Amino acid sequence: MKNIDVSQLTVQFPLVRSLIALEPLTWFNPKATSLAVGLPYVGLDQRDVADASARLARFAPYLCEAFPETRVTQGILESEVAAIPAIQGALNERYGVEVSGRLLLKKDSHLPISGSIKARGGIYEVLAHAEQLAIKAGLLRTEDDYSKLFSDEFRQFFGQYSIAVGSTGNLGMSIGIMSAKLGFTVTVHMSADAREWKKRKLREHGVIVVEYAEDYGVAVEQGRKEAERDPNCFFIDDENSRTLFLGYSVAGERVKQQFDEMGIKVDTEHPLFVYLPCGVGGGPGGVAFGLKLAFGDNVHCFFAEPTHSPCMLLGVHTGLHDQIAVQDLGIDNLTAADGLAVGRASGFVGRAMERLLDGFFTLSDQEMYDLLGLLAREEQIKLEPSALAGMPGPWRVTADRAWQLAQGWDEAAMTQATHLVWATGGGMVPAAEMEKYLATAKI
Numbered sequence: 001m002k003n004i005d006v007s008q009l010t011v012q013f014p015l016v017r018s019l020i021a022l023e024p025l026t027w028f029n030p031k032a033t034s035l036a037v038g039l040p041y042v043g044l045d046q047r048d049v050a051d052a053s054a055r056l057a058r059f060a061p062y063l064c065e066a067f068p069e070t071r072v073t074q075g076i077l078e079s080e081v082a083a084i085p086a087i088q089g090a091l092n093e094r095y096g097v098e099v100s101g102r103l104l105l106k107k108d109s110h111l112p113i114s115g116s117i118k119a120r121g122g123i124y125e126v127l128a129h130a131e132q133l134a135i136k137a138g139l140l141r142t143e144d145d146y147s148k149l150f151s152d153e154f155r156q157f158f159g160q161y162s163i164a165v166g167s168t169g170n171l172g173m174s175i176g177i178m179s180a181k182l183g184f185t186v187t188v189h190m191s192a193d194a195r196e197w198k199k200r201k202l203r204e205h206g207v208i209v210v211e212y213a214e215d216y217g218v219a220v221e222q223g224r225k226e227a228e229r230d231p232n233c234f235f236i237d238d239e240n241s242r243t244l245f246l247g248y249s250v251a252g253e254r255v256k257q258q259f260d261e262m263g264i265k266v267d268t269e270h271p272l273f274v275y276l277p278c279g280v281g282g283g284p285g286g287v288a289f290g291l292k293l294a295f296g297d298n299v300h301c302f303f304a305e306p307t308h309s310p311c312m313l314l315g316v317h318t319g320l321h322d323q324i325a326v327q328d329l330g331i332d333n334l335t336a337a338d339g340l341a342v343g344r345a346s347g348f349v350g351r352a353m354e355r356l357l358d359g360f361f362t363l364s365d366q367e368m369y370d371l372l373g374l375l376a377r378e379e380q381i382k383l384e385p386s387a388l389a390g391m392p393g394p395w396r397v398t399a400d401r402a403w404q405l406a407q408g409w410d411e412a413a414m415t416q417a418t419h420l421v422w423a424t425g426g427g428m429v430p431a432a433e434m435e436k437y438l439a440t441a442k443i
């Protein structure tokens with residue numbers, strides 16, 4: 001890692017001063033460009049997403065057996081898109097800015113199995129690994145009915161192998177539960193900020209939970225080291241995995257299909273804005289990639305981060321990507337937003353996606369709690385704090401007329417826009433825990 005000269009950096013990038021001051025801010029990305037220009041930098045394309053989508057379809061019969069709650073969607077893990085008009089009114093008042101388009105919530109918070117966006121990438125990577133092992137051993141062909149994996153024979157087979165991952169909580173939940181169900185020995189290396197109830201739930205599923213007094217970066221490093229010692233252990237690398245990224249990306253075509261069913265138009269006259277909470281970057285990066293492939297230049301993606309953990313904004317803004325951490329600036333990386341407490345962004349995602357993202361913004365923990373309380377009050381939808389990070393997005397974008405005009409949208413055009421806030425988690429938060437969240441909201 002480079003040595004960071006902070007004073008020089010603030011001269012070159014004045015915005016870094018505002019990051020250090022923990023000011024909530026919005027940054028529109030000058031590197032944003034068309035899909036045609038930006039796509040080659042990703043190094044993945046439509047065929048890779050189609051491949052992931054087909055793999056998930058092959059596993060659907062297995063998931064129906066292993067997790068009966070997924071039968072309602074035939075073993076496809078997908079979440080609803082919900083209109084949230086009441087909070088739109090409440091936030092127009094709170095922010096003193098009128099968002100005139102349509103406001104929607106993507107409820108990944110209520111995805112089956114693990115109740116967060118990690119049920120996309122995390123579960124997908126475990127399935128991809130299991131498939132590869134079983135095919136190599138001659139036990140499975142892609143034409144087979146994968147429900148046969150739900151058997152003692154396969155559990156014994158997978159039991160010879162192990163899986164490890166480092167996590168702040170939700171990734172561990174997805175990978176832990178899925179791996180244990182297949183029969184793998186699975187170890188989750190949990191950072192200090194991980195919630196007790198998540199560790200307890202994992203242990204109930206037979207997952208080995210190793211706890212650290214340090215943050216996510218340390219938990220990942222330790223997990224990687226331990227896994228390296230065991231040739232039968234597969235380490236799931238949240239910071240660099242293309243597989244994880246592709247698992248998330250399938251969301252793009254799914255949203256397009258949901259919009260078609262709902263009669264929601266997306267074209268040059270009807271832009272789509274999507275607001276995604278960002279931790280290390282794989283989840284929002286993969287989803288944004290899939291959305292770009294599905295909607296082309298008519299979708300505009302924004303990443304949201306806590307003021308105490310603005311790692312992706314910092315990496316992309318300075319072009320230093322994973323060569324800089326928020327801690328290098330004296331920012332503490334302490335936030336109540338599970339999944340977003342990441343000090344150093346994925347270099348892979350930053351470099352792959354920096355030309356395909358329209359902007360970034362930060363918000364305080366208290367703002368997330370207030371929005372959590374407002375959403376519960378106005379819409380009776382309960383989320384975890386991190387899942388609210390995207391919520392101010394439509395107001396941040398609407399407040400900046402100059403940026404809209406530069407994109408070619410006047411006020412009338414903005415009334416035709418759809419704003420999709422990606423709710424990334426919270427569906428499995430225990431009631432007592434949720435009461436504490438709600439009590440923290442000052443509304």
Ligand SMILES: *Cc1c(COP(=O)(O)O)cnc(C)c1O
Pocket residue numbers: 116117118170171277278279280281282283284285338339340384386387424425426
């Ligand atoms: C993990 C997570 C995110 C962000 O995903 P990354 O891949 O870490 O960027 C956002 N919200 C929640 C609830 C998460 O668990």
